[in-house]
Amino acid sequence: MRRIRTIVSGSSGNATLVEVDGRFVVIDVGCTLRALRAGLRDLGADLDDIAAILLTHEHYDHVKGLGPILRAARAEVYASEGTLASLDKTDKLPSEVRYRLLRAGHELDLPAADLGVLPFAVSHDAAEPLGFVFSHGEHRLGYMTDTGQVEADARRNLAGCGRVILESNYDPQMLRDGPYPYLLKMRIQGRQGHLSNFAAAELAHFLIEQGVEQITLAHLSRENNSPAQARRTFLQYLDNRSVDWSVEDNLTIAPRLQASATLVW
Secondary structure (H helix, E strand, C coil), X not given: CEEEXXXXXXXXXXEXXXXXXXXXXXXXXXXXXXXXXXXXXXXXXXXXXXXXXXXXXXXXXXXXXXXXXXXXXXXEEEEEHHHXXXXXXXXXXXXXXXXXXXCCCCCEEECCCCEEEEEEECCCXXXXXXXXXXXXXXXXXXXXXXXXXCCHHHHHHHCCCCEEEEECCECHHHHHHCCCCHHHHHHHCCCCCCCEHHHHHHHHHHHHHCCCCEEEEECCCCCCCCHHHHHHHHHHHHXXXXXXXXXXXHEEECCCCCCCCCEEC
16 A cells, blocks of 8 residues: 655645555654654554654754654654765754765665665755655555756656655745745745745646646745635646646645545655
């Protein structure tokens, strides 16, 4: 059984469960220990079923639950050298936990989860941020949030997946008209910021043409986006290009503050 579920997804927190036959990988820990336990419990699992924790990068909304979760779960942590070094400077790494390095472009096996993982570089203002492609047999799952632009490697790696979780962070007009300071607006829409709804739809169009069957839009901003706006932009983009792909059947949007439905990958 291959399942995926977001626990939280957005500018205030991010955590995702990837399952293969009762063993779990957690992508990011930007949630409370209680929320993680609840998400696992709904799937008939507990903290002992976590095989590994993978970190995309060190920003607070992706690691704020790191200490409590690691002390309770005792799982190995996988992250880039830059991410681990940045966290170490802020004393956020419990010394009793085992850490393993991820390198973009270097695939490795997670035997405890019966998964392969291929990290790839993304463009974000963090120390060494990553996206991931997970593999189990012939099945592949892509995960990419927190990137201001789509690098060639990311595009190529995601194209081979059956399901992709993809950032769709902001609507440009809502960002321009919103309350954020000018410099923050520039950061968000910069090359090392976040993907707009339009950019996400553009990438999704390419991925659909390459055979990607199901897409989840994730990491939506509370202030500068809405599920309805992200969906509307996505649908308009595909309609304008006469793309034969059922948005109703194949597109989902990750909730910001609660767990998503459980999806099969």
